Amino acid sequence: xxxxxxxxxxxxxxxxxxxxxTAWTNVEKAMxxxxxxxxxxxxxxxxxxxxxxxxLVRSSGYFRQKSKRLKMFALYLNRNYAGxxxxxxxxxxxxxxxxxxxxxxxxxxxxxxxxLYAGGRPLFVVDAYTKRIGNRIGLFKSEDYGEIQDFFHxxxxxxxxxxxxxxxxxVALGKEICQTKPLCRECPLRSLCATxxxxxxx
DNA sequence: ACCCAGGTGGCCC
DNA sequence: GGGCCACATGGG
Numbered sequence: 001x002x003x004x005x006x007x008x009x010x011x012x013x014x015x016x017x018x019x020x021x022t023a024w025t026n027v028e029k030a031m032x033x034x035x036x037x038x039x040x041x042x043x044x045x046x047x048x049x050x051x052x053x054x055x056l057v058r059s060s061g062y063f064r065q066k067s068k069r070l071k072m073f074a075l076y077l078n079r080n081y082a083g084x085x086x087x088x089x090x091x092x093x094x095x096x097x098x099x100x101x102x103x104x105x106x107x108x109x110x111x112x113x114x115x116l117y118a119g120g121r122p123l124f125v126v127d128a129y130t131k132r133i134g135n136r137i138g139l140f141k142s143e144d145y146g147e148i149q150d151f152f153h154x155x156x157x158x159x160x161x162x163x164x165x166x167x168x169x170x171v172a173l174g175k176e177i178c179q180t181k182p183l184c185r186e187c188p189l190r191s192l193c194a195t196x197x198x199x200x201x202x
Numbered sequence: 203a204c205c206c207a208g209g210t211g212g213c214c215c
Numbered sequence: 216g217g218g219c220c221a222c223a224t225g226g227g
Contacts, residue, residue, distance in 0.1 A: 020209040026225055027208095061224040065210085107210050127208040171208060205227085213220080 004118060010077075010085050011040050012118035016110045017069050018060040029059040042083035045074035069105030076103060089119035097123070108145045116163055124152035124163045129174030 004012075014034065018027045033056045034040050039048065053067035060066060074083075081087035088096050096119070100111035108126070115121040126148045134140050140151045156162055 016208095019207090021207060022209085022223090023207045023225070025207095026223095029225090059224060061207085062209095062222050063224080065222060069210090105210065109209060113208080125208080129208065167208085174208085207224100207226095210222095211220105214218085215216105 004120075006084055006086055007040065009089065009118040010042060013073065013085055013114050014040060014070060016113045016117070017073065017105060018057060018066055020062070020066070020105075020110065022061045027060045030057040033057070033059070042074040042077045042085070045070055046078050065105070072104050073106075085114075085118065089115065089121070093121055093123070096121070108149075112149070116160055116167075120160045122158040122160050122163060124149050124156070125167045126152075127167070127171070129170045130167070133170055133174060 011031075015027060015031060018030055031040075037056065039045060039053075039056060045053065048071070050067055050071065053071060054063045057063050057066050057070070077083050077085055077088075088099055090096075091099070093115070096115060097111055100106045100114060101108065112123040112125045115123050116125055126145050131143060131148060134148060134151075135142070140148055142148055142151075152163070152166070156166070
């Protein structure tokens with residue numbers, strides 16, 4: 001997981017911000033727009049007017065919030081690290097995490113996603129799928145991000161590639177098995193199907 | 203015409 | 216410190 005370029009690491013940050021509570025297909029359209037105009041760059045994002053940024057990321061939803069968060073992040077990187085996010089990623093883990101959490105628009109999942117995927121740091125990413133599936137299959141009984149993350153941190157070797165894979169599996173399970181197919185009474189995994197409000201305990 | 207998506211910040215009490 | 220709510224587009 002090393003050898004990611006500065007640009008690739010920043011691109012992961014942009015993707016992490018844009019994908020907040022949003023389908024990845026919508027984020028991809030926005031990423032293509034940004035790339036088309038070579039805007040996946042802290043300097044260019046920092047200089048771009050809001051309306052232009054907002055228009056480029058529009059398809060990812062919450063575009064006013066997200067364009068603002070992108071710009072603030074880019075300004076922060078330029079001001080403090082000459083636009084290099086790697087300067088943050090290479091800091092001691094808790095220092096890097098705290099710093100990201102202090103930025104507007106960076107919650108625990110966004111910060112951990114960036115540290116894991118761009119920085120190769122051993123932080124387990126807890127998302128909605130992880131919470132939902134983990135609770136339903138009895139891995140844990142909690143909605144708290146920190147508690148759930150601790151569960152994985154003490155249950156698994158602290159290997160970034162394993163965390164990466166495990167997270168991907170939760171997403172795949174949540175996304176591919178559930179939602180798109182109608183609930184089937186005979187399916188032993190039916191309690192994993194359907195999401196959020198539409199799920200009814202039997 | 204719903205319901206939902208790999209969250210977060212700002213309120214309120 | 217928990218419980219709501221706005222934020223917004225695109226796909227099923």
